[in-house]
Amino acid sequence: MFDTEKAVVEQYYAELNGPTEGIDPMPLFAPNLRHEVKGSTPISGVRHYDDMVKYWASLRENYAVMETTAHELLALEDGRIFARSRSICQPRGAGKVYDQSSVYVFTVTDGKISDIVKTYEDTASMIDQWG
Numbered sequence: 001m002f003d004t005e006k007a008v009v010e011q012y013y014a015e016l017n018g019p020t021e022g023i024d025p026m027p028l029f030a031p032n033l034r035h036e037v038k039g040s041t042p043i044s045g046v047r048h049y050d051d052m053v054k055y056w057a058s059l060r061e062n063y064a065v066m067e068t069t070a071h072e073l074l075a076l077e078d079g080r081i082f083a084r085s086r087s088i089c090q091p092r093g094a095g096k097v098y099d100q101s102s103v104y105v106f107t108v109t110d111g112k113i114s115d116i117v118k119t120y121e122d123t124a125s126m127i128d129q130w131g
Contacts, residue, residue, distance in 0.1 A: 002075035005108035009073060009081045012106075012113060016068035016087070020060040026053060030112035037118040063089040063098065081106040 008028065015025045026049075033049040047055065059066070072084040082105055089098035107115035 002079050002081070004111065005079055005081055005106075006073055006075050008108045008111060008113060009083060009106050010070070013068055013070040013073075013083070013085065016066055018065065020063050020066055020089075023060065023066060024056065026056065028113050030109055030114040033114060033116070035116045035118075038120075059089070062092060062095070064092045065090040076105075079107075081108065 012025055012028050015028065016023060029049060029052065031049055033052060035047045035052055037044045037047075066087065066089045068085055068087040070083050070085045072082070074082040076082055082103070084101075084103050086101045087098065091097065101120075102118055103120035105117045105119060106113055109115075
């Protein structure tokens with residue numbers, strides 16, 4: 001059940017690997033994308049499609065290589081997809097390696113990711129990375 005939704009999220013995670021110049025998940029997002037990061041870190045808050053265009057441009061500018069693994073993808077009974085993942089990003093030049101575990105809940109509408117809620121992040125890693 002919800003195989004199509006799960007396949008879209010799997011495609012998203014497959015996109016988030018390799019040299020950052022080639023990473024572009026934007027075609028997987030619906031134009032009305034809503035992306036919320038729960039908590040009180042420097043990246044907490046709600047963003048939309050245009051904000052995510054800027055986010056991915058910044059990521060490509062600051063990091064050379066990204067490796068993201070979804071350790072668990074589960075379809076919830078309402079069709080949302082639960083994902084537990086880990087991202088490791090190698091910085092350009094001298095900088096700290098970004099290494100973070102996270103939990104997301106995705107909503108897929110008409111074959112596109114329309115809502116992402118980051119419900120857990122490794123706050124210690126965030127503080128170490130961003131101060």
